[in-house]
Amino acid sequence: EGTPETICNHPRSLTGKYLREQLKYHLRGKRRSINTRTRFLTIEDVTTNNLKHVTAEFPLNRFVCVTGVSGSGKSSLVNETLAPAVIRKLGGVSAKPGPYGNLKGANRIEKVIMVNQAPIGRTPRSNPATYLGIFDEIRKVFAETREAKQRGYKIGRFSFNVRGGRCEHCQGQGVQKIEMNFLPNLYVQCPECEGKRFNRQTLEVKFKGNSIADVLQMKIEDAAEFFENVPAIRRPLDSLLSVGLGYLELGQPSTTLSGGEAQRIKLAAELSKTSNENTLYILDEPTTGLHFADIERLLNVLHDLVNRGNSVLVIEHNLDVMASADWIIDLGPEGGAHGGEIVTVGTPEDVAQIPESQTGIHLKEFMERKN
Incomplete structure:
Protein backbone atom coordinates (compact mmCIF):
# COMPACT_ATOMS: atom_id res chain seq x y z
CA GLU A 1 0.00 0.00 0.00
CA GLY A 2 1.04 3.61 -0.39
CA THR A 3 1.08 6.40 -2.96
CA PRO A 4 0.79 5.63 -6.68
CA GLU A 5 4.53 6.24 -6.94
CA THR A 6 5.20 3.70 -4.20
CA ILE A 7 3.05 1.07 -5.92
CA CYS A 8 4.58 1.85 -9.30
CA ASN A 9 8.09 1.24 -8.00
CA HIS A 10 7.36 -1.82 -5.87
CA PRO A 11 9.24 -4.80 -7.41
CA ARG A 12 6.64 -7.42 -6.39
CA SER A 13 3.49 -5.49 -7.29
CA LEU A 14 1.74 -6.76 -10.42
CA THR A 15 -0.21 -3.50 -10.55
CA GLY A 16 3.06 -1.57 -10.34
CA LYS A 17 4.54 -3.48 -13.26
CA TYR A 18 1.56 -2.48 -15.42
CA LEU A 19 1.69 1.12 -14.22
CA ARG A 20 5.33 1.47 -15.23
CA GLU A 21 4.62 -0.58 -18.37
CA GLN A 22 7.12 -3.27 -17.48
CA PRO A 119 -24.45 -13.16 -10.87
CA ILE A 120 -24.44 -16.80 -12.06
CA GLY A 121 -26.86 -17.49 -9.21
CA ARG A 122 -28.40 -15.70 -6.27
CA THR A 123 -28.16 -18.35 -3.54
CA PRO A 124 -25.26 -20.25 -1.91
CA ARG A 125 -26.40 -23.39 -3.77
CA SER A 126 -25.04 -22.01 -7.03
CA ASN A 127 -21.29 -22.24 -7.65
CA PRO A 128 -18.79 -22.69 -10.51
CA ALA A 129 -19.19 -26.49 -10.41
CA THR A 130 -22.98 -26.38 -10.77
CA TYR A 131 -22.93 -23.62 -13.41
CA LEU A 132 -20.55 -25.50 -15.72
CA GLY A 133 -22.27 -28.86 -15.12
CA ILE A 134 -19.17 -30.29 -13.46
CA PHE A 135 -20.96 -31.19 -10.25
CA ASP A 136 -23.12 -33.84 -11.95
CA GLU A 137 -19.97 -35.53 -13.24
CA ILE A 138 -18.32 -35.34 -9.80
CA ARG A 139 -21.37 -36.97 -8.24
CA LYS A 140 -21.15 -39.78 -10.80
CA VAL A 141 -17.52 -40.38 -9.84
CA PHE A 142 -18.41 -40.73 -6.15
CA ALA A 143 -21.42 -42.95 -6.91
CA GLU A 144 -19.07 -45.33 -8.77
CA THR A 145 -16.73 -45.83 -5.80
CA ARG A 146 -16.67 -49.21 -4.05
CA GLU A 147 -17.82 -47.69 -0.75
CA ALA A 148 -20.84 -46.04 -2.37
CA LYS A 149 -21.86 -49.26 -4.12
CA GLN A 150 -21.52 -51.28 -0.91
CA ARG A 151 -23.79 -48.83 0.89
CA GLY A 152 -26.24 -48.66 -1.98
CA TYR A 153 -25.67 -44.96 -2.56
CA LYS A 154 -26.79 -43.63 -5.94
CA ILE A 155 -25.84 -40.37 -7.60
CA GLY A 156 -28.62 -38.51 -5.78
CA ARG A 157 -26.94 -39.25 -2.45
CA PHE A 158 -24.19 -36.79 -3.37
CA SER A 159 -26.48 -33.85 -4.09
CA PHE A 160 -26.88 -31.07 -1.55
CA ASN A 161 -30.23 -30.12 -3.10
CA VAL A 162 -32.27 -33.18 -2.05
CA ARG A 163 -32.83 -35.19 1.11
CA GLY A 164 -30.68 -38.21 1.80
CA GLY A 165 -27.07 -37.17 1.73
CA ARG A 166 -27.24 -33.51 2.59
CA CYS A 167 -27.10 -31.88 6.01
CA GLU A 168 -30.72 -31.30 6.95
CA HIS A 169 -29.86 -28.66 9.53
CA CYS A 170 -28.92 -26.22 6.76
CA GLN A 171 -30.65 -28.16 3.95
CA GLY A 172 -27.36 -28.55 2.12
CA GLN A 173 -26.47 -24.87 1.92
CA GLY A 174 -23.52 -25.05 4.30
CA VAL A 175 -24.68 -21.75 5.78
CA GLN A 176 -27.71 -20.42 7.57
CA LYS A 177 -29.37 -17.18 6.52
CA ILE A 178 -30.06 -14.48 9.05
CA GLU A 179 -32.54 -11.95 7.69
CA MET A 180 -31.56 -8.39 8.52
CA ASN A 181 -34.21 -5.70 8.39
CA PHE A 182 -33.26 -2.96 5.93
CA LEU A 183 -29.85 -4.60 5.42
CA PRO A 184 -28.55 -7.40 3.16
CA ASN A 185 -29.09 -10.92 4.51
CA LEU A 186 -26.27 -12.31 6.63
CA TYR A 187 -24.98 -15.87 6.11
CA VAL A 188 -23.20 -17.79 8.90
CA GLN A 189 -21.59 -21.23 8.73
CA CYS A 190 -23.86 -24.14 9.64
CA PRO A 191 -22.85 -25.40 13.12
CA GLU A 192 -23.98 -28.96 12.32
CA CYS A 193 -21.94 -29.73 9.18
CA GLU A 194 -19.42 -26.88 9.61
CA GLY A 195 -20.06 -25.69 6.08
CA LYS A 196 -19.55 -29.09 4.42
CA ARG A 197 -23.20 -29.32 3.22
CA PHE A 198 -23.41 -33.12 3.63
CA ASN A 199 -24.14 -35.46 6.53
CA ARG A 200 -21.51 -37.67 8.18
CA GLN A 201 -22.46 -40.87 6.32
CA THR A 202 -22.10 -39.22 2.92
CA LEU A 203 -18.75 -37.70 3.86
CA GLU A 204 -17.42 -41.17 4.73
CA VAL A 205 -17.37 -42.05 1.02
CA LYS A 206 -13.98 -41.08 -0.41
CA PHE A 207 -12.50 -40.81 -3.90
CA LYS A 208 -8.70 -40.77 -3.94
CA GLY A 209 -8.81 -40.03 -0.21
CA ASN A 210 -11.16 -37.04 -0.44
CA SER A 211 -14.84 -36.65 0.39
CA ILE A 212 -17.19 -34.77 -1.91
CA ALA A 213 -17.03 -31.81 0.49
CA ASP A 214 -13.23 -31.86 0.22
CA VAL A 215 -13.52 -31.73 -3.56
CA LEU A 216 -15.89 -28.75 -3.48
CA GLN A 217 -13.42 -26.91 -1.25
CA MET A 218 -10.52 -27.49 -3.65
CA LYS A 219 -9.07 -24.62 -5.63
CA ILE A 220 -9.94 -25.01 -9.30
CA GLU A 221 -6.25 -25.38 -10.20
CA ASP A 222 -5.94 -28.24 -7.68
CA ALA A 223 -9.18 -29.85 -8.85
CA ALA A 224 -7.91 -29.85 -12.46
CA GLU A 225 -4.94 -31.95 -11.37
CA PHE A 226 -7.09 -34.15 -9.11
CA PHE A 227 -9.44 -35.03 -12.00
CA GLU A 228 -6.80 -35.12 -14.74
CA ASN A 229 -7.99 -38.58 -15.86
CA VAL A 230 -11.69 -37.64 -16.00
CA PRO A 231 -12.12 -35.68 -19.29
CA ALA A 232 -15.74 -34.69 -18.61
CA ILE A 233 -14.54 -32.81 -15.53
CA ARG A 234 -11.05 -31.80 -16.63
CA ARG A 235 -12.17 -30.02 -19.82
CA PRO A 236 -14.43 -27.43 -18.12
CA LEU A 237 -11.81 -26.95 -15.41
CA ASP A 238 -9.20 -26.18 -18.07
CA SER A 239 -11.57 -23.52 -19.43
CA LEU A 240 -11.80 -21.94 -15.98
CA LEU A 241 -8.01 -21.97 -15.76
CA SER A 242 -7.72 -20.28 -19.15
CA VAL A 243 -9.77 -17.30 -17.94
CA GLY A 244 -7.61 -16.95 -14.83
CA LEU A 245 -9.97 -18.37 -12.20
CA GLY A 246 -7.76 -21.14 -10.83
CA TYR A 247 -7.77 -19.44 -7.43
CA LEU A 248 -11.53 -19.90 -6.87
CA GLU A 249 -12.91 -22.85 -4.93
CA LEU A 250 -14.83 -25.33 -7.05
CA GLY A 251 -17.86 -25.01 -4.78
CA GLN A 252 -17.50 -21.32 -3.96
CA PRO A 253 -21.00 -19.83 -3.49
CA SER A 254 -22.02 -17.53 -6.33
CA THR A 255 -23.04 -14.92 -3.76
CA THR A 256 -19.34 -14.35 -2.99
CA LEU A 257 -18.21 -13.87 -6.62
Whole structure:
Protein backbone atom coordinates (compact mmCIF):
# COMPACT_ATOMS: atom_id res chain seq x y z
CA GLU A 1 0.00 0.00 0.00
CA GLY A 2 1.04 3.61 -0.39
CA THR A 3 1.08 6.40 -2.96
CA PRO A 4 0.79 5.63 -6.68
CA GLU A 5 4.53 6.24 -6.94
CA THR A 6 5.20 3.70 -4.20
CA ILE A 7 3.05 1.07 -5.92
CA CYS A 8 4.58 1.85 -9.30
CA ASN A 9 8.09 1.24 -8.00
CA HIS A 10 7.36 -1.82 -5.87
CA PRO A 11 9.24 -4.80 -7.41
CA ARG A 12 6.64 -7.42 -6.39
CA SER A 13 3.49 -5.49 -7.29
CA LEU A 14 1.74 -6.76 -10.42
CA THR A 15 -0.21 -3.50 -10.55
CA GLY A 16 3.06 -1.57 -10.34
CA LYS A 17 4.54 -3.48 -13.26
CA TYR A 18 1.56 -2.48 -15.42
CA LEU A 19 1.69 1.12 -14.22
CA ARG A 20 5.33 1.47 -15.23
CA GLU A 21 4.62 -0.58 -18.37
CA GLN A 22 7.12 -3.27 -17.48
CA LEU A 23 4.15 -5.52 -18.19
CA LYS A 24 1.59 -4.55 -20.80
CA TYR A 25 -0.84 -6.11 -23.22
CA HIS A 26 0.95 -6.18 -26.54
CA LEU A 27 -1.04 -5.13 -29.57
CA ARG A 28 -1.92 -8.01 -31.85
CA GLY A 29 0.25 -8.19 -34.90
CA LYS A 30 -1.99 -9.03 -37.83
CA ARG A 31 -5.69 -8.23 -37.61
CA ARG A 32 -8.37 -10.33 -39.24
CA SER A 33 -8.97 -8.58 -42.53
CA ILE A 34 -12.25 -7.01 -43.63
CA ASN A 35 -12.64 -7.42 -47.39
CA THR A 36 -15.12 -8.22 -50.16
CA ARG A 37 -15.48 -11.80 -48.90
CA THR A 38 -16.39 -10.70 -45.37
CA ARG A 39 -19.99 -11.33 -44.37
CA PHE A 40 -21.86 -8.69 -42.40
CA LEU A 41 -24.74 -8.38 -39.99
CA THR A 42 -26.46 -5.15 -40.99
CA ILE A 43 -29.18 -3.18 -39.23
CA GLU A 44 -30.64 -0.22 -41.09
CA ASP A 45 -32.36 3.04 -40.20
CA VAL A 46 -32.17 2.73 -36.41
CA THR A 47 -33.89 5.56 -34.51
CA THR A 48 -33.84 4.19 -30.96
CA ASN A 49 -33.49 7.00 -28.40
CA ASN A 50 -31.01 9.54 -29.83
CA LEU A 51 -29.91 7.48 -32.86
CA LYS A 52 -30.44 9.43 -36.08
CA HIS A 53 -31.44 6.90 -38.76
CA VAL A 54 -28.24 4.95 -38.20
CA THR A 55 -27.25 2.07 -40.48
CA ALA A 56 -24.49 -0.10 -39.02
CA GLU A 57 -22.60 -3.01 -40.57
CA PHE A 58 -21.00 -5.51 -38.19
CA PRO A 59 -18.45 -7.86 -39.81
CA LEU A 60 -19.07 -11.47 -38.75
CA ASN A 61 -16.41 -13.85 -37.44
CA ARG A 62 -14.50 -10.81 -36.22
CA PHE A 63 -13.84 -8.97 -32.96
CA VAL A 64 -15.86 -5.75 -33.27
CA CYS A 65 -15.78 -2.88 -30.79
CA VAL A 66 -18.50 -0.22 -30.57
CA THR A 67 -17.07 2.97 -29.11
CA GLY A 68 -18.08 6.53 -28.35
CA VAL A 69 -18.50 8.95 -25.46
CA SER A 70 -21.16 8.27 -22.83
CA GLY A 71 -24.62 8.92 -24.24
CA SER A 72 -23.52 8.61 -27.86
CA GLY A 73 -25.96 5.74 -28.52
CA LYS A 74 -23.86 2.59 -28.10
CA SER A 75 -26.29 0.70 -25.86
CA SER A 76 -29.25 1.98 -27.86
CA LEU A 77 -27.77 0.50 -31.01
CA VAL A 78 -26.45 -2.80 -29.67
CA ASN A 79 -28.40 -3.76 -26.54
CA GLU A 80 -31.75 -2.16 -27.24
CA THR A 81 -32.02 -2.72 -30.99
CA LEU A 82 -29.55 -5.10 -32.64
CA ALA A 83 -29.50 -7.86 -30.00
CA PRO A 84 -33.28 -8.19 -29.50
CA ALA A 85 -33.87 -7.88 -33.26
CA VAL A 86 -31.50 -10.77 -34.04
CA ILE A 87 -32.78 -12.91 -31.15
CA ARG A 88 -36.37 -12.51 -32.37
CA LYS A 89 -35.32 -13.17 -35.97
CA LEU A 90 -33.83 -16.48 -34.80
CA GLY A 91 -37.06 -17.43 -33.04
CA GLY A 92 -35.94 -16.56 -29.53
CA VAL A 93 -37.69 -14.58 -26.82
CA SER A 94 -36.54 -11.03 -26.20
CA ALA A 95 -37.78 -7.58 -25.36
CA LYS A 96 -39.18 -5.58 -28.25
CA PRO A 97 -36.30 -4.00 -30.17
CA GLY A 98 -36.10 -0.28 -30.73
CA PRO A 99 -37.35 1.09 -34.05
CA TYR A 100 -35.33 0.12 -37.12
CA GLY A 101 -35.93 -0.35 -40.82
CA ASN A 102 -34.34 -3.64 -41.89
CA LEU A 103 -32.08 -6.44 -40.63
CA LYS A 104 -29.75 -8.37 -42.95
CA GLY A 105 -27.37 -11.27 -42.35
CA ALA A 106 -29.05 -12.73 -39.25
CA ASN A 107 -29.38 -16.06 -41.07
CA ARG A 108 -25.60 -16.45 -40.74
CA ILE A 109 -25.90 -16.53 -36.94
CA GLU A 110 -27.14 -19.54 -34.99
CA LYS A 111 -27.59 -17.90 -31.59
CA VAL A 112 -26.94 -14.75 -29.60
CA ILE A 113 -25.39 -14.82 -26.12
CA MET A 114 -25.26 -11.74 -23.92
CA VAL A 115 -22.30 -12.13 -21.54
CA ASN A 116 -22.67 -9.68 -18.66
CA GLN A 117 -21.46 -9.32 -15.09
CA ALA A 118 -24.77 -10.40 -13.52
CA PRO A 119 -24.45 -13.16 -10.87
CA ILE A 120 -24.44 -16.80 -12.06
CA GLY A 121 -26.86 -17.49 -9.21
CA ARG A 122 -28.40 -15.70 -6.27
CA THR A 123 -28.16 -18.35 -3.54
CA PRO A 124 -25.26 -20.25 -1.91
CA ARG A 125 -26.40 -23.39 -3.77
CA SER A 126 -25.04 -22.01 -7.03
CA ASN A 127 -21.29 -22.24 -7.65
CA PRO A 128 -18.79 -22.69 -10.51
CA ALA A 129 -19.19 -26.49 -10.41
CA THR A 130 -22.98 -26.38 -10.77
CA TYR A 131 -22.93 -23.62 -13.41
CA LEU A 132 -20.55 -25.50 -15.72
CA GLY A 133 -22.27 -28.86 -15.12
CA ILE A 134 -19.17 -30.29 -13.46
CA PHE A 135 -20.96 -31.19 -10.25
CA ASP A 136 -23.12 -33.84 -11.95
CA GLU A 137 -19.97 -35.53 -13.24
CA ILE A 138 -18.32 -35.34 -9.80
CA ARG A 139 -21.37 -36.97 -8.24
CA LYS A 140 -21.15 -39.78 -10.80
CA VAL A 141 -17.52 -40.38 -9.84
CA PHE A 142 -18.41 -40.73 -6.15
CA ALA A 143 -21.42 -42.95 -6.91
CA GLU A 144 -19.07 -45.33 -8.77
CA THR A 145 -16.73 -45.83 -5.80
CA ARG A 146 -16.67 -49.21 -4.05
CA GLU A 147 -17.82 -47.69 -0.75
CA ALA A 148 -20.84 -46.04 -2.37
CA LYS A 149 -21.86 -49.26 -4.12
CA GLN A 150 -21.52 -51.28 -0.91
CA ARG A 151 -23.79 -48.83 0.89
CA GLY A 152 -26.24 -48.66 -1.98
CA TYR A 153 -25.67 -44.96 -2.56
CA LYS A 154 -26.79 -43.63 -5.94
CA ILE A 155 -25.84 -40.37 -7.60
CA GLY A 156 -28.62 -38.51 -5.78
CA ARG A 157 -26.94 -39.25 -2.45
CA PHE A 158 -24.19 -36.79 -3.37
CA SER A 159 -26.48 -33.85 -4.09
CA PHE A 160 -26.88 -31.07 -1.55
CA ASN A 161 -30.23 -30.12 -3.10
CA VAL A 162 -32.27 -33.18 -2.05
CA ARG A 163 -32.83 -35.19 1.11
CA GLY A 164 -30.68 -38.21 1.80
CA GLY A 165 -27.07 -37.17 1.73
CA ARG A 166 -27.24 -33.51 2.59
CA CYS A 167 -27.10 -31.88 6.01
CA GLU A 168 -30.72 -31.30 6.95
CA HIS A 169 -29.86 -28.66 9.53
CA CYS A 170 -28.92 -26.22 6.76
CA GLN A 171 -30.65 -28.16 3.95
CA GLY A 172 -27.36 -28.55 2.12
CA GLN A 173 -26.47 -24.87 1.92
CA GLY A 174 -23.52 -25.05 4.30
CA VAL A 175 -24.68 -21.75 5.78
CA GLN A 176 -27.71 -20.42 7.57
CA LYS A 177 -29.37 -17.18 6.52
CA ILE A 178 -30.06 -14.48 9.05
CA GLU A 179 -32.54 -11.95 7.69
CA MET A 180 -31.56 -8.39 8.52
CA ASN A 181 -34.21 -5.70 8.39
CA PHE A 182 -33.26 -2.96 5.93
CA LEU A 183 -29.85 -4.60 5.42
CA PRO A 184 -28.55 -7.40 3.16
CA ASN A 185 -29.09 -10.92 4.51
CA LEU A 186 -26.27 -12.31 6.63
CA TYR A 187 -24.98 -15.87 6.11
CA VAL A 188 -23.20 -17.79 8.90
CA GLN A 189 -21.59 -21.23 8.73
CA CYS A 190 -23.86 -24.14 9.64
CA PRO A 191 -22.85 -25.40 13.12
CA GLU A 192 -23.98 -28.96 12.32
CA CYS A 193 -21.94 -29.73 9.18
CA GLU A 194 -19.42 -26.88 9.61
CA GLY A 195 -20.06 -25.69 6.08
CA LYS A 196 -19.55 -29.09 4.42
CA ARG A 197 -23.20 -29.32 3.22
CA PHE A 198 -23.41 -33.12 3.63
CA ASN A 199 -24.14 -35.46 6.53
CA ARG A 200 -21.51 -37.67 8.18
CA GLN A 201 -22.46 -40.87 6.32
CA THR A 202 -22.10 -39.22 2.92
CA LEU A 203 -18.75 -37.70 3.86
CA GLU A 204 -17.42 -41.17 4.73
CA VAL A 205 -17.37 -42.05 1.02
CA LYS A 206 -13.98 -41.08 -0.41
CA PHE A 207 -12.50 -40.81 -3.90
CA LYS A 208 -8.70 -40.77 -3.94
CA GLY A 209 -8.81 -40.03 -0.21
CA ASN A 210 -11.16 -37.04 -0.44
CA SER A 211 -14.84 -36.65 0.39
CA ILE A 212 -17.19 -34.77 -1.91
CA ALA A 213 -17.03 -31.81 0.49
CA ASP A 214 -13.23 -31.86 0.22
CA VAL A 215 -13.52 -31.73 -3.56
CA LEU A 216 -15.89 -28.75 -3.48
CA GLN A 217 -13.42 -26.91 -1.25
CA MET A 218 -10.52 -27.49 -3.65
CA LYS A 219 -9.07 -24.62 -5.63
CA ILE A 220 -9.94 -25.01 -9.30
CA GLU A 221 -6.25 -25.38 -10.20
CA ASP A 222 -5.94 -28.24 -7.68
CA ALA A 223 -9.18 -29.85 -8.85
CA ALA A 224 -7.91 -29.85 -12.46
CA GLU A 225 -4.94 -31.95 -11.37
CA PHE A 226 -7.09 -34.15 -9.11
CA PHE A 227 -9.44 -35.03 -12.00
CA GLU A 228 -6.80 -35.12 -14.74
CA ASN A 229 -7.99 -38.58 -15.86
CA VAL A 230 -11.69 -37.64 -16.00
CA PRO A 231 -12.12 -35.68 -19.29
CA ALA A 232 -15.74 -34.69 -18.61
CA ILE A 233 -14.54 -32.81 -15.53
CA ARG A 234 -11.05 -31.80 -16.63
CA ARG A 235 -12.17 -30.02 -19.82
CA PRO A 236 -14.43 -27.43 -18.12
CA LEU A 237 -11.81 -26.95 -15.41
CA ASP A 238 -9.20 -26.18 -18.07
CA SER A 239 -11.57 -23.52 -19.43
CA LEU A 240 -11.80 -21.94 -15.98
CA LEU A 241 -8.01 -21.97 -15.76
CA SER A 242 -7.72 -20.28 -19.15
CA VAL A 243 -9.77 -17.30 -17.94
CA GLY A 244 -7.61 -16.95 -14.83
CA LEU A 245 -9.97 -18.37 -12.20
CA GLY A 246 -7.76 -21.14 -10.83
CA TYR A 247 -7.77 -19.44 -7.43
CA LEU A 248 -11.53 -19.90 -6.87
CA GLU A 249 -12.91 -22.85 -4.93
CA LEU A 250 -14.83 -25.33 -7.05
CA GLY A 251 -17.86 -25.01 -4.78
CA GLN A 252 -17.50 -21.32 -3.96
CA PRO A 253 -21.00 -19.83 -3.49
CA SER A 254 -22.02 -17.53 -6.33
CA THR A 255 -23.04 -14.92 -3.76
CA THR A 256 -19.34 -14.35 -2.99
CA LEU A 257 -18.21 -13.87 -6.62
CA SER A 258 -17.49 -10.48 -8.13
CA GLY A 259 -19.14 -9.34 -11.34
CA GLY A 260 -15.91 -9.86 -13.27
CA GLU A 261 -15.54 -13.39 -11.91
CA ALA A 262 -19.14 -14.23 -12.83
CA GLN A 263 -18.55 -12.93 -16.34
CA ARG A 264 -15.45 -15.04 -16.82
CA ILE A 265 -17.24 -18.14 -15.53
CA LYS A 266 -19.85 -17.58 -18.24
CA LEU A 267 -17.11 -17.28 -20.85
CA ALA A 268 -15.46 -20.44 -19.52
CA ALA A 269 -18.76 -22.27 -19.95
CA GLU A 270 -18.77 -21.24 -23.61
CA LEU A 271 -15.14 -22.27 -24.09
CA SER A 272 -15.82 -25.72 -22.64
CA LYS A 273 -18.46 -26.50 -25.27
CA THR A 274 -17.25 -28.87 -27.95
CA SER A 275 -19.05 -27.00 -30.72
CA ASN A 276 -20.31 -23.42 -30.66
CA GLU A 277 -19.64 -21.95 -34.09
CA ASN A 278 -21.60 -19.04 -35.57
CA THR A 279 -22.55 -17.62 -32.18
CA LEU A 280 -22.74 -13.86 -31.67
CA TYR A 281 -21.33 -12.91 -28.26
CA ILE A 282 -22.29 -9.45 -27.01
CA LEU A 283 -20.51 -7.87 -24.04
CA ASP A 284 -21.27 -4.44 -22.55
CA GLU A 285 -18.15 -2.87 -21.00
CA PRO A 286 -16.70 -6.21 -19.87
CA THR A 287 -13.52 -4.66 -18.45
CA THR A 288 -15.37 -2.74 -15.71
CA GLY A 289 -13.64 -3.44 -12.40
CA LEU A 290 -10.98 -5.70 -13.91
CA HIS A 291 -7.24 -5.53 -13.22
CA PHE A 292 -4.81 -5.03 -16.11
CA ALA A 293 -3.84 -8.72 -15.98
CA ASP A 294 -7.50 -9.79 -16.00
CA ILE A 295 -8.18 -7.62 -19.04
CA GLU A 296 -5.36 -9.38 -20.88
CA ARG A 297 -6.87 -12.79 -20.05
CA LEU A 298 -10.32 -11.57 -21.12
CA LEU A 299 -9.00 -10.39 -24.49
CA ASN A 300 -7.26 -13.71 -25.08
CA VAL A 301 -10.54 -15.54 -24.39
CA LEU A 302 -12.55 -13.28 -26.69
CA HIS A 303 -10.07 -13.78 -29.54
CA ASP A 304 -10.18 -17.53 -28.89
CA LEU A 305 -13.97 -17.44 -29.38
CA VAL A 306 -13.51 -15.63 -32.72
CA ASN A 307 -10.87 -18.14 -33.81
CA ARG A 308 -13.46 -20.87 -33.23
CA GLY A 309 -15.75 -19.35 -35.85
CA ASN A 310 -17.81 -16.99 -33.71
CA SER A 311 -18.41 -13.25 -33.69
CA VAL A 312 -17.65 -11.01 -30.71
CA LEU A 313 -19.27 -7.59 -30.33
CA VAL A 314 -18.10 -5.43 -27.43
CA ILE A 315 -19.24 -2.03 -26.19
CA GLU A 316 -16.17 -0.56 -24.53
CA HIS A 317 -14.30 2.54 -23.35
CA ASN A 318 -11.07 0.68 -22.57
CA LEU A 319 -8.28 1.54 -25.00
CA ASP A 320 -6.61 -1.88 -24.70
CA VAL A 321 -9.82 -3.48 -25.96
CA MET A 322 -10.26 -0.97 -28.77
CA ALA A 323 -6.68 -1.43 -29.94
CA SER A 324 -7.13 -5.21 -29.91
CA ALA A 325 -10.27 -5.18 -32.07
CA ASP A 326 -10.44 -6.11 -35.74
CA TRP A 327 -13.02 -3.40 -36.44
CA ILE A 328 -14.37 -0.33 -34.64
CA ILE A 329 -17.73 1.41 -35.05
CA ASP A 330 -17.44 4.81 -33.38
CA LEU A 331 -20.58 6.72 -32.40
CA GLY A 332 -20.89 10.39 -31.48
CA PRO A 333 -19.61 12.95 -31.97
CA GLU A 334 -20.92 13.88 -28.50
CA GLY A 335 -23.57 12.50 -26.13
CA GLY A 336 -27.33 12.99 -25.99
CA ALA A 337 -28.87 15.21 -28.66
CA HIS A 338 -25.41 15.92 -30.08
CA GLY A 339 -24.67 12.21 -30.58
CA GLY A 340 -26.49 9.34 -32.22
CA GLU A 341 -24.45 9.27 -35.43
CA ILE A 342 -21.68 7.04 -36.74
CA VAL A 343 -18.56 9.21 -36.75
CA THR A 344 -16.30 6.64 -38.40
CA VAL A 345 -15.72 2.92 -38.90
CA GLY A 346 -12.58 0.94 -39.62
CA THR A 347 -9.58 -0.74 -38.06
CA PRO A 348 -8.12 0.85 -34.92
CA GLU A 349 -5.40 2.35 -37.14
CA ASP A 350 -8.08 3.87 -39.40
CA VAL A 351 -10.07 5.33 -36.51
CA ALA A 352 -6.91 6.76 -34.94
CA GLN A 353 -6.44 8.96 -38.02
CA ILE A 354 -9.85 10.67 -37.74
CA PRO A 355 -9.51 14.02 -35.89
CA GLU A 356 -13.31 14.39 -35.66
CA SER A 357 -13.48 11.24 -33.53
CA GLN A 358 -13.00 11.67 -29.78
CA THR A 359 -12.14 7.97 -29.69
CA GLY A 360 -9.65 8.35 -32.52
CA ILE A 361 -7.76 11.16 -30.79
CA HIS A 362 -7.14 9.12 -27.65
CA LEU A 363 -6.62 5.87 -29.56
CA LYS A 364 -3.89 7.45 -31.69
CA GLU A 365 -1.95 8.62 -28.62
CA PHE A 366 -2.43 5.23 -26.93
CA MET A 367 -1.27 3.17 -29.91
CA GLU A 368 1.77 5.38 -30.52
CA ARG A 369 2.78 4.89 -26.89
CA LYS A 370 2.22 1.13 -27.09
CA ASN A 371 4.29 0.82 -30.25
